[in-house]
Amino acid sequence: MKCPRCLRPVDHEAASCYSCGYSEADAAAVFGANHVLLNRVHDAAHCLRKQERDNLAETLDQLELKFPQMLFCAYLGALPANLGLSELGFWLLNHGQVKGAEYARPNENGILVVMDLNRKQIGISLGYFAETLVSEEDGYRALNAARPNLVNSEYGEAIERIFLKLGKVLDRQGRKLKKLTREQLYATLSGATNPILDLPPHLTRPQISPPRAEPERETIRMSA
Amino acid sequence: MKRFPALLLLASLPFGAVFARVDMPAWDNAGESAEYYLGGGLWPKSLIPDAAVAAAQPGESTGTAAAAVDLEFIGPPAPGVVAASAPSPGPTQFYGPAAGTEELAGGDPSLQRVRENPDGTFTVPEEIVEEEAYEPLPPLEGELADLYFAHAPVEFLIDPQRLLTEQKSNDIMRFLEFHADESKIRIYVMAIGENQKVPADVDIEALHQKWFSDSPAVLMLYYREQPQQTQLVFNDSIRDSLPKSVFDRILQNCLREGAVADLAPDQVEKMAIELSIQLYWLSRLMETENKEDSPLVTASSVHEMMASPDAPELLREYAPGIFIDESGKMLSVILTVVFVLGGLCVVGCAAWIVMWWRGRENVSGEPLLFPEFRITRRLGGEFCGGGFVSMSFELNEGT
Numbered sequence: 001m002k003c004p005r006c007l008r009p010v011d012h013e014a015a016s017c018y019s020c021g022y023s024e025a026d027a028a029a030v031f032g033a034n035h036v037l038l039n040r041v042h043d044a045a046h047c048l049r050k051q052e053r054d055n056l057a058e059t060l061d062q063l064e065l066k067f068p069q070m071l072f073c074a075y076l077g078a079l080p081a082n083l084g085l086s087e088l089g090f091w092l093l094n095h096g097q098v099k100g101a102e103y104a105r106p107n108e109n110g111i112l113v114v115m116d117l118n119r120k121q122i123g124i125s126l127g128y129f130a131e132t133l134v135s136e137e138d139g140y141r142a143l144n145a146a147r148p149n150l151v152n153s154e155y156g157e158a159i160e161r162i163f164l165k166l167g168k169v170l171d172r173q174g175r176k177l178k179k180l181t182r183e184q185l186y187a188t189l190s191g192a193t194n195p196i197l198d199l200p201p202h203l204t205r206p207q208i209s210p211p212r213a214e215p216e217r218e219t220i221r222m223s224a
Numbered sequence: 225m226k227r228f229p230a231l232l233l234l235a236s237l238p239f240g241a242v243f244a245r246v247d248m249p250a251w252d253n254a255g256e257s258a259e260y261y262l263g264g265g266l267w268p269k270s271l272i273p274d275a276a277v278a279a280a281q282p283g284e285s286t287g288t289a290a291a292a293v294d295l296e297f298i299g300p301p302a303p304g305v306v307a308a309s310a311p312s313p314g315p316t317q318f319y320g321p322a323a324g325t326e327e328l329a330g331g332d333p334s335l336q337r338v339r340e341n342p343d344g345t346f347t348v349p350e351e352i353v354e355e356e357a358y359e360p361l362p363p364l365e366g367e368l369a370d371l372y373f374a375h376a377p378v379e380f381l382i383d384p385q386r387l388l389t390e391q392k393s394n395d396i397m398r399f400l401e402f403h404a405d406e407s408k409i410r411i412y413v414m415a416i417g418e419n420q421k422v423p424a425d426v427d428i429e430a431l432h433q434k435w436f437s438d439s440p441a442v443l444m445l446y447y448r449e450q451p452q453q454t455q456l457v458f459n460d461s462i463r464d465s466l467p468k469s470v471f472d473r474i475l476q477n478c479l480r481e482g483a484v485a486d487l488a489p490d491q492v493e494k495m496a497i498e499l500s501i502q503l504y505w506l507s508r509l510m511e512t513e514n515k516e517d518s519p520l521v522t523a524s525s526v527h528e529m530m531a532s533p534d535a536p537e538l539l540r541e542y543a544p545g546i547f548i549d550e551s552g553k554m555l556s557v558i559l560t561v562v563f564v565l566g567g568l569c570v571v572g573c574a575a576w577i578v579m580w581w582r583g584r585e586n587v588s589g590e591p592l593l594f595p596e597f598r599i600t601r602r603l604g605g606e607f608c609g610g611g612f613v614s615m616s617f618e619l620n621e622g623t
Contacts, residue, residue, distance in 0.1 A: 001602065001609055001610055001611055002610065002612070003610060004603075004610040004612060010602060010603065010609075011602070012599075012600055012602060013600040013601070014602050014603065015602070015603070015604060016579055016603060016604070017603065022603065023603045023604040024603055024604030024606075025604055025606045043528050049361065055430060058259075062587050062588070064588045065591060066588070066589065066592060066593055067591070068591050069593060069596075084615055085612075086610070086612040086614060089608075089612055090603075090605065090608055090610045090612065093605070093607050093608035094606050094608050096608050106317040106607065107606075107607035107608065108606075108607040108608070110607065110608075119616070119618075120616055120617050120618040121614055121615070121616045122614065122615055122616075122617060122619070123612055123613060123614030123615070123617075124612065124613045124614075125611065125612050126608070126611035126612075126613075127607050127608050127611075128598075128599045128601070128607065128608065128609055129438075129599070130611070131599075131609070131611040132597075132599070133594065136613050139613035140613050140615065143580065143613065143614075143615040144615065147615070147617055149617060150617035151494045151617055164587065168587075169591060170592070171587065171589075173594075174592040174594055175592075176592075177594065177595060178364055186593065190571070204435070219600060221337075224367075
């Protein structure tokens, strides 16, 4: 993973960035510590037409039916120059509450598409769970596939295409995970087989639990 | 004690070998055994003059014994030997060519071999010269000439000497009859021998005018197995209507077809077919000929003209290979193009379906559940640890 501010690599359980010291507290200091309510497609820049919103909502409905655990949302805004897109995505996933997202779709399962119309930038913020399913390469491919629509200011179609590409990635990843054994699943989810960063795998192994039984999230440290 | 039966059996074996004998069949009637020899005698004992000598010395026969017994030989005489002077055969006598017949066989030139003379030279046997297949024909004179030239021909094939085979003659005659039914210009074929000549007092062209002045006809004078001497005689009306080059081409084409075959019936058949084809186009030319396009006729080759669909069906049946079936060619070309285009369309559709299936973006199917697990938090985030991918879509910038 990378730091949202300085984009340097960050360890799996670092409390703050080793380079710049950035953490969620810094983001809260900038954007606020309160929680905000978001629409599934939050068009703060008012750049989507109704037809585009309807089509995008239909696509998101299909994706939510296909992936009942995942949260798909988008934020389109015209951000000030001193506000980083990655910082906004980091803060929105931690402080945002998407309307209509039931309890089965927590923010850590979220895939948030953030777009800044002022700087013509678009990004994808991933929750903890979504990070394990969607790699940086897959995210970049999805963004690149939507580039022609973005250049032509077809933002609705661009976001729709991004979500569909990510849906294919999730579908492929889900079928792949079904074939893995328990040990292979541990290794895959811990990033041992496909490390994105040049960092050694952490000693803490993710614990696989049956479908959600309790809302409290804990980290179980496995003894070596 | 146990070896005693084996030793006894071994000792008794030589006794069986000593007393063994050939088991010959026995005569039912004891009296017949004196009249026939057992073991291969072809003739009764009474017919063998030297029975006693033959029995004593099988395979030999002496002239004195034959002379002593005055019995007539009933068997077949040896080839080349007079039956009366042939020696009487014994029970095992050789019945092939007698010794005296070799001299007669040596007189045959076909059996001669190369012999070396005392002076070192060799005597080569004379080669067998095959006789000519045809007997020399009499000259066309008298009654034979009258058969050809006295009266106008009734049949299209004039062959009173039967120079062609019967089957081919019938075929050619039937073809010429069909041609006469279908064409305005009839064909008469007159077959004469290769060494025969038209009598000097017979003018074949005048005869043609006399016979066929009222109806157009072509008289083909064919010399047996000499197609290069073939003559074609046309009516003056036909010859005057078209330039001479046309008739020269017709004759050349006929001679070329005749030269393909070796036998006279085949030559006549091929030349008649070719002449029929040429006459068809000749009639077409005569129909379209006028004074304005006369240079066109001289410039165009009759043989190179393309066949048309209204060609006589007879020629289609008899010589189908000479026609160019344009409709069939076009049909085959169209079918080929259709098949190729259809194949390309099918391949393209299949490729498009594969590409569409691989590149489809709709999400369908059963809901997919992922195994849940928990990951340690980082950077203090409750739900997100800063995982982010971005891209710029400004035209002048990269990612």
